[in-house]
Amino acid sequence: LTYAGKPGGAISRGRVQPTDLEPEVADVPEDYRDPSPFKLQRGDTVAILGNGLADRMQHDGWLETLLQAELPEHELVFRNMSLTGDRPNNYPRSKGFTPMTSYLQQVKADVVFAMFGYNESYDGVEKAEDYKNLLLDFIRRTRGSMANGKSFPRIVLFSPIAFENLNNPNLPTGEAHNRRLAAYASATAQAANQAGVAYVDLFTPSLGLFAAVEEPLTINGIHLNQEGNRRIGEVMASGVLGRRVNALSSHEKLRQAVLEKNVHWHNRYRATDGNDVWGGRSTLKFVDDQTNAEVLQHELKMWDVMTANRDRRIWAVADGGDLMIDDSNVPAPVEVISNVGGGSRSSSAAKEGNLDYVSGEAGIQHMAVREGFEVNLFADEERFPALVNPVQMQVDTKGRLWVAAWPTYPKWEPLKEMNDSLLILPDDDGDGVADRAIEFARVHNPLGFEFWNGGVIVTSMPDILFLKDTDGDDVADERYVLFQGIGSSDTHHSANNLIYGPDGGIYWQSGVFLQHNHEHPWGPNFNATTSAMYRFDPRRYTIAMHGPNSPNPHGISFDRWGYHYASDGTGGRAYQIRPEGNSWRMHQLLEKEVRPVPANEIVSSANFPEDMQGDFLICNSIGFLGIKQYRLHRDGGYERTRTE
Numbered sequence: 001l002t003y004a005g006k007p008g009g010a011i012s013r014g015r016v017q018p019t020d021l022e023p024e025v026a027d028v029p030e031d032y033r034d035p036s037p038f039k040l041q042r043g044d045t046v047a048i049l050g051n052g053l054a055d056r057m058q059h060d061g062w063l064e065t066l067l068q069a070e071l072p073e074h075e076l077v078f079r080n081m082s083l084t085g086d087r088p089n090n091y092p093r094s095k096g097f098t099p100m101t102s103y104l105q106q107v108k109a110d111v112v113f114a115m116f117g118y119n120e121s122y123d124g125v126e127k128a129e130d131y132k133n134l135l136l137d138f139i140r141r142t143r144g145s146m147a148n149g150k151s152f153p154r155i156v157l158f159s160p161i162a163f164e165n166l167n168n169p170n171l172p173t174g175e176a177h178n179r180r181l182a183a184y185a186s187a188t189a190q191a192a193n194q195a196g197v198a199y200v201d202l203f204t205p206s207l208g209l210f211a212a213v214e215e216p217l218t219i220n221g222i223h224l225n226q227e228g229n230r231r232i233g234e235v236m237a238s239g240v241l242g243r244r245v246n247a248l249s250s251h252e253k254l255r256q257a258v259l260e261k262n263v264h265w266h267n268r269y270r271a272t273d274g275n276d277v278w279g280g281r282s283t284l285k286f287v288d289d290q291t292n293a294e295v296l297q298h299e300l301k302m303w304d305v306m307t308a309n310r311d312r313r314i315w316a317v318a319d320g321g322d323l324m325i326d327d328s329n330v331p332a333p334v335e336v337i338s339n340v341g342g343g344s345r346s347s348s349a350a351k352e353g354n355l356d357y358v359s360g361e362a363g364i365q366h367m368a369v370r371e372g373f374e375v376n377l378f379a380d381e382e383r384f385p386a387l388v389n390p391v392q393m394q395v396d397t398k399g400r401l402w403v404a405a406w407p408t409y410p411k412w413e414p415l416k417e418m419n420d421s422l423l424i425l426p427d428d429d430g431d432g433v434a435d436r437a438i439e440f441a442r443v444h445n446p447l448g449f450e451f452w453n454g455g456v457i458v459t460s461m462p463d464i465l466f467l468k469d470t471d472g473d474d475v476a477d478e479r480y481v482l483f484q485g486i487g488s489s490d491t492h493h494s495a496n497n498l499i500y501g502p503d504g505g506i507y508w509q510s511g512v513f514l515q516h517n518h519e520h521p522w523g524p525n526f527n528a529t530t531s532a533m534y535r536f537d538p539r540r541y542t543i544a545m546h547g548p549n550s551p552n553p554h555g556i557s558f559d560r561w562g563y564h565y566a567s568d569g570t571g572g573r574a575y576q577i578r579p580e581g582n583s584w585r586m587h588q589l590l591e592k593e594v595r596p597v598p599a600n601e602i603v604s605s606a607n608f609p610e611d612m613q614g615d616f617l618i619c620n621s622i623g624f625l626g627i628k629q630y631r632l633h634r635d636g637g638y639e640r641t642r643t644e
Contacts, residue, residue, distance in 0.1 A: 022099045025144025026152075032143070033196025034154045037242060040067070045077040045108055045148070049100070050115030052223055052484060052519040053161060054082035058266060059463075059481050060226045061258040062233030066245050069254055070237065072318040077311055079107045080262065081269060083462075084484040085517030085525035088116050088138035092527055094489035094515045096278035103269075104147035112142055112153050117160035117188055118222060121180040122524040128183040135191035155197040156240060159185035161232060162207040163521070164218045170540045171221050172521055178207070200239030206232060220541040221521045225480065254317045261310035268303035271296075272445055272461055273410040274489035275513045287337040287344040295334045302414040305330045330415060368626070372609075376432055379403075379425050384437035386423055392448050392497060401425045401434065404446035404458070410491045412444060420444050422458060422467070424474055441467050441476035445491055448498035450506055452538060457506060459495045461488035464536075483536060483543075485525075487514025493552045493569075495534070497599065502562040505535040509566065511552030518543045533566055533577070547577050547584045555600040559614060565589065567597045567618060574600060574618060590630055593643070594620035 040046070048054050057063055058080040068076060081103055085092065091100045098106065116138075120131050135157065143152040160181050163174030185203035192199035209217060209231055217228030224232055230247050237245040275281050277300070282293035309325050316323035340352045358366070360380035369375055378401070381387050388407040395401055403423045412418045422441050425434035440456070443465065449458035455468030455478065464483040467476035486495045493511030501507050510516065511531045518526045520541045528534075531550035536543050547566075554569035564577040566586075572595025575586040599619045603612045616630040630643055 023101050023105070025101060025141055026146050028140055028143045028152065032152065034152075034198065036196070038154060038156060038198035038240070040071060040074060040076060040111065040240070042074045043076075044074065044110040045079065046111040046113060047104055047107055047109035047147070047153075048078065048080045048082055048113045048115070049086065050082040050113075050158075051086050051118055051525070052084035053118065054080065054113070054115040055084045055484060056223060056481060057229055057233070058262045060229035060233075061255050061262060062230045062247060063236050064258050065251050065255040066233055066237035066247060067240065068258065068314055068318040069251055070241055070245055072315070072320070075315045079109070079265060079269070081107075082115070083517060084519045085119065085527060086116070087119060088114070088134050089141060092515050092517050094274050094279055094487065094513060096280070096282065097274065098278070101141065101145045104142070104145045104153070105149070107147070108149065109147040109153050110151075112155045113158065114138065114142075114155060115158045115160075117181070117184040119519065119525045121160065121177070121184045125180055125183040128187040131184055132187040132191045135188060136195055139191070139195045139197060156200060157188050157192045157197055158200045158236065159188045159203045161202045161222070161224070162210060163221050164210040164216065166216055166218070166221055174221055177221070198240070200236060202232060202235060205235045219480070219482070223519070254314065257310070257314045257317045261307055261314060264303055264307045264310055267412055268300055268307060270462055270488065271300060271303075271411065272488040273491045276410070279489055279513060285345065286339045290337055295336055298331070298334045299414055302330050302333065306414055327415060333413065333415070378427075378432065379434035379437070384423070384425070384434070386419065386421060386437055386439060391446070391492075394449065394451065396451060400427070402440070402449070402456075404443075404449055406446060408444070418442065418444055420446055422446060422449060422456065438474045440469070440474060441479065443467075445488070445494075447491065447494055448496045448508055450498040450500050452500060452506065457482060457498060457538060459486060459498065459508070461491060461494045462486045464495070466538075482538060483518065483541070485516055485518035486510070487516045489513050489515065496554055497556050499556045499558065501535070501564070502558055504539065505537050507533060507535050507546065507556050507564075509533045509549060509553035509556060511569070512550065547586055549575070549586065554598050555618075557600050557602045559602040560604055565600060565602060565616065567600045569596045569598055571595055572597045572620070574616070589616065589632070593628065594618070594624045596621055
């Protein structure tokens with residue numbers, strides 16, 4: 001996708017698992033057809049595969065809610081295994097992730113719901129026949145998985161939905177989209193008929209719904225909002241069951257039970273920090289040769305049991321009752337032996353220090369402060385226990401400090417509380433000390449956030465959320481997934497340091513080991529693994545790589561002229577990013593003196609002396625352990641930048 005949001009070329013492949021990791025599949029007779037008409041059977045496990053349409057459904061839960069409500073005696077199990085940007089037989093994942101065929105076998109899927117076609121439609125109407133053949137190959141391979149170990153899984157193909165014209169000048173009208181989507185819906189129906197699997201048309205009903213409703217059913221034309229998921233969920237459930245299904249207010253208790261289960265499954269299937277769970281760092285050995293995999297892959301099994309426990313509550317609520325969730329059957333976690341103290345081959349007593357931490361007040365006594373400046377303790381964990389692992393701070397228009405606190409870093413552990421949050425720390429009496437801590441919202445992995453449109457955009461890998469307080473009580477009332485597809489396999493190097501640029505874009509940086517895959521309304525999915533800066537326009541839903549920065553960039557800032565600055569966390573290098581031709585170019589900003597660098601800033605505040613305005617600040621977290629100040633010169637290269 002270009003900077004201006006013009007459609008780019010289709011991406012035919014992402015990073016996929018090597019074929020030698022894919023298990024062999026069984027031969028499927030050429031004339032095999034699923035039993036007809038399609039029926040869900042008691043005890044079926046339904047695996048949901050697909051793109052953003054399927055991925056977003058787990059956050060609203062309507063499809064499963066309606067099917068569980070209609071079939072309370074069936075005790076169905078649903079496992080959403082979709083990711084935004086997925087395509088048939090093409091599932092870009094981080095290194096070491098379980099291949100899809102193996103995952104289907106792991107969950108023992110009896111039924112597969114498949115939702116593709118949107119991203120593929122950008123290949124054009126003339127390629128709809130190719131898409132049909134792609135689906136036929138997907139059906140063959142999915143059947144051949146014999147995922148439940150005894151029979152071919154029954155398959156339901158869902159067409160893509162139509163594109164909704166939101167009459168928004170920032171978004172496409174959808175006319176060209178719908179010409180393509182109609183052709184790909186037809187191709188889906190043809191593939192289903194030829195292979196003998198069930199088919200549910202979503203294109204025609206959604207086109208009718210979009211024309212009939214007064215309020216939008218999508219956030220950007222193609223991605224459904226909660227009401228859109230409810231209405232399309234009715235269409236899906238009706239198509240699967242062969243009878244009219246309606247969502248009722250009485251379903252809300254069941255839907256909440258489904259959502260609780262979905263959160264636990266999401267943290268199993270989409271486990272964050274995957275590079276330590278199954279990737280390159282999973283085999284690192286510590287004390288007594290204990291590995292990351294030994295500890296973290298066991299946690300996946302814990303999530304499996306916790307998810308199954310919540311299935312049982314869903315069945316009870318669907319049947320008109322309820323059930324107290326009992327996680328006493330969850331295996332105990334593997335005890336982790338501390339690496340502190342030089343007890344393993346990878347440890348260093350000199351670097352590790354000890355576990356006796358000084359207080360915030362005592363810490364000030366260890367600081368060397370520039371003449372004319374003073375440091376005071378604004379807030380600490382002792383006074384505000386929620387203030388653990390702060391990773392980004394911003395000041396709102398009321399002069400209040402907001403902090404993203406990340407107690408569960410690097411990932412949420414099963415059986416423990418998920419207490420990551422966005423906090424507001426008001427200084428009510430103006431004495432330079434926070435008087436209260438207000439929890440604005442619980443947000444898992446809140447690596448970065450920025451104020452926008454009366455609310456807050458915050459990362460919660462693999463998603464980006466929009467949160468808004470609508471009644472003035474400083475607690476988020478509105479919450480929805482704004483954007484998806486952020487890589488999460490190395491959480492602290494994922495989308496960090498969100499900054500609102502002078503052009504209206506939201507900028508962030510992401511490092512190595514990450515697999516990003518974004519869907520948007522302007523073209524095919526944007527599939528990227530590059531360590532770089534990225535720009536997202538929340539009005540237009542455009543996404544673009546702004547410029548490469550490797551290996552693990554942290555820190556973005558803008559000056560009063562709109563110039564863009566960035567630093568690389570690992571290497572400690574700093575750059576000014578300038579437009580050049582149709583792209584951007586990184587220009588060295590200064591002679592590197594320290595590393596690593598977690599943040600930078602351009603001074604632009606009346607709270608600082610006039611002679612500091614426009615100076616570049618860079619933070620260091622190992623070695624120097626401080627903030628360096630540089631005077632930038634407009635009339636020369638980096639050689640003229642000097643340390644103040």
